[in-house]
Amino acid sequence: TDSELTAAAASKALLSAVSVYCNFERITFFGTTEVTSGGAGVIYKLDKESGDAYVITNYHVVYSPKSSTSNKVSDEINVYLYGFISEEAEMKATYVGGSMQYDLAVLEVTNSDTIKNSDVKSVDIRSSTLVHVGETAFAVGNPNADGFSVTSGIVSVDSEYIDITVA
Secondary structure (H helix, E strand, O other): OHHHHHHHHHHHHHOOEEEEEEEEEEEEOOEEEEEEEEEEEEEEEEEOOOOEEEEEEOHHHHEOOOEOOOOOEOOEEEEEEOOOOOHHHOEEEEEEEEEOOOOEEEEEEOOOHHHHOOOOOOOOOOOHHHOOOOOEEEEEEOHHHOOOEEEEEEOOOOOOOOOOOOO
C-alpha cells in the first residue's frame, strides 16, 4: 500500500539522519555566556568499519556571529544518530568546512563505536537533474532542537536559488 511504502521510505531516510548540537561561548557586554544550537544533518559518506563519517548540516547550526572562536564556528559539536540521543551515543564532530551563502556545513566524525555498532547508512544521493516536479520528497529535521521529525511533500519546483543571511 502507499502508506507502507511511505513508512519504509521514511524509515530508510532516518537511518542517514543525525541530530547536531553545538555549544558556543558567546561574548556579551556582561562577559561570556554558554549557548547551544541544534539542528539536523545527514550522513553522506560512511566507513562503518573504522567508525568514520562525514555529515552535511546547515551552516547556521554551527555558526554564531557572537561566538568567541576566530571563525565564529562552534569548537564543541556533538552528533547523535536517530534514536540514540544519550551521553553514551554522543559522537564528537569537527567542522571541516562550509558556506554561509549556501547555508551548508560539513562535519567529520572519526572512530565512533556508535557508528560501528549501528544500522546507520549513508544517504542515497542522486543528481538534481533526475528530480522532477511532482515527485514525492521527504524532509527529516530537528526543528528547534526538539527531536526528529519527518514530513513528506511533493517537489514543486525543479530549481531554485535562495539568498540566506545568518544572523
